[in-house]
Amino acid sequence: MRILLIEDDTLIGDGLKIGLEKLGFTVDWFTDGLDGQEALYQAPYEAVILDLGLPGRDGLSILKHWRNSRRNEPVLILTARGDVDQRIAGLNSGADDYLGKPFSLLEVQARLNALIRRQTGQLSPQIFYRGVSFDPQTKKVCKDGKEVTLAPRETALLELLLHNKNKVLSKETIENKIYSWDDDVQSNAVEVHVHHLRKKLGRDIVKTINKIGYIMEDV
Template sequence: MRILLIEDDALIGDGIKAGLIKLGFSVDWFTEGKTGLQALDAAPYDAVVLDLSLPGLDGLDILREWRKRGHQEPVLILTARDALEQRVSGLQQGADDYLCKPFALAEVAARLQALIRRSHGQVTPALRHGDVCFDPASRSVTLRKQPLILKPRELALLELFLLNAGRVLPRALIEEKLYNWDEEVSSNAVEVHIHHLRRKLGNSFIRTVHGVGYILGDGA
């Protein structure tokens, strides 16, 4: 899942980005308010981690503008502003969750996973399709109740399809979801990852919709 991070503190921002990437997220990090404001228009993010005290434009002003533009991406606010009225104000402006500094990275990840899951209409923590079960928290997969080893990018791709069951995903969208702006992407990267998933889960697990993209197929 692709995350937009807007945080001006270099130490905090670097720690969040590195930690979330290790946990299977793709992360784009911005340190300035006005640049961060425009970033949400540029890529299909699954969630946002937003600081409030930013140079150039305050986080709450960014949030208000996003909601005015119709952006519905879930937003997790990270801030040192821990007064009750400030937390309430953030939620009333359109934030979906609120976490005060200092915080644990594990909690940031867990809250993001919950926000993304709910934004896709998923109630239970585990994602299932046929005999495949994916646990986002542990990044583990079972096939017919037996552990299945997938590489990090394969896990991210599986999660993307499970969260979008019944939806055709264009190749370009898949690529944007799996990779951030810092990464170089080979022209056939998506096809290679899909090939590997099919080999491990069955050829019919992901179907090709010719001229359009890919869709989750029959359960393994």
Template structure:
């Protein structure tokens, strides 16, 4: 999951980026409101963590402008504006959730995961496909009820496919979802990760759609 973080406080932003990255998110962090506003057009973000008091452009103005443009990306407001009126205004302006500072990192992560779960229509915290079960919170993968150890990038790739069960994903989209702008990506990295997932979860778990990209195999296919 790729997250857009817009937060001008260097200490808070650094902690959020580090904590979210450790929890399996790819994070792009902007400290200026206008740059953060424009960044939404540059990558397929899954969610936004948005401060309100920002230089150049206020966070509430950013949110309202996105919603006027019918940008439906989920937004978690994270701010020191903690009055009831301000919380109500934020939610009525289109935020999916509102959390006041100071905050606990684990709660930010939990709220993001809840937003994303609703976004993808998952009622249960577990995502299942055939004999594979994935817990996004614990970053735990089971195959036939036995744990499978995946690397952080393999986990991100698995989560991406499980959240897009009916879609064929292009190579470009997959890479944009997996990596942030700071990552250095080798030309064959994606093929290596897909090869490793097939090796660990079954050769038919991910199918190649020639000339288009990749997709999950059918749930009842035998590997």
């Protein structure tokens, strides 16, 4: 799950990036408002974390710009001010949720998961597929009731495919979704992850569509 993070405070930004990556997200972090605004058009993001008090361009203008150009990625705004007015302005400008500082990393994670769930039209937090259950908040994966340990990228790949059930995802899309700009991507990385997933969760968990990509299909 690739997240766009726009936050000018280096300590908060760094903490959020590293923390969210530890929690299984893929994070691109920008400190400048304008750079952040343009970044949304460069890669497929599941959600955006947007600080309102940004240099270069303030958060609300960025948000309005996105919504005017018909981008509907879920946006979680971060505000230092406790003002109700600012939260209302944020929500009215097209934000999906807000968090007031100081917030906790786990709360950011929970809100991101809720936003992504809502975006994909999924109601229950747990996802079930062919005897596999997946909890986006805890990243716990179970096969026939028994817990299975997956590497972070494998979890990210599983989550991505589950969120896009019945859709074919190209190798390139998958790379874009589970790696950030900062990561070095091996050319066969996706194949390797798919291989591991099949080994741990069963051969038919992922179906390969030749020359196009991968899919999880309902039975």
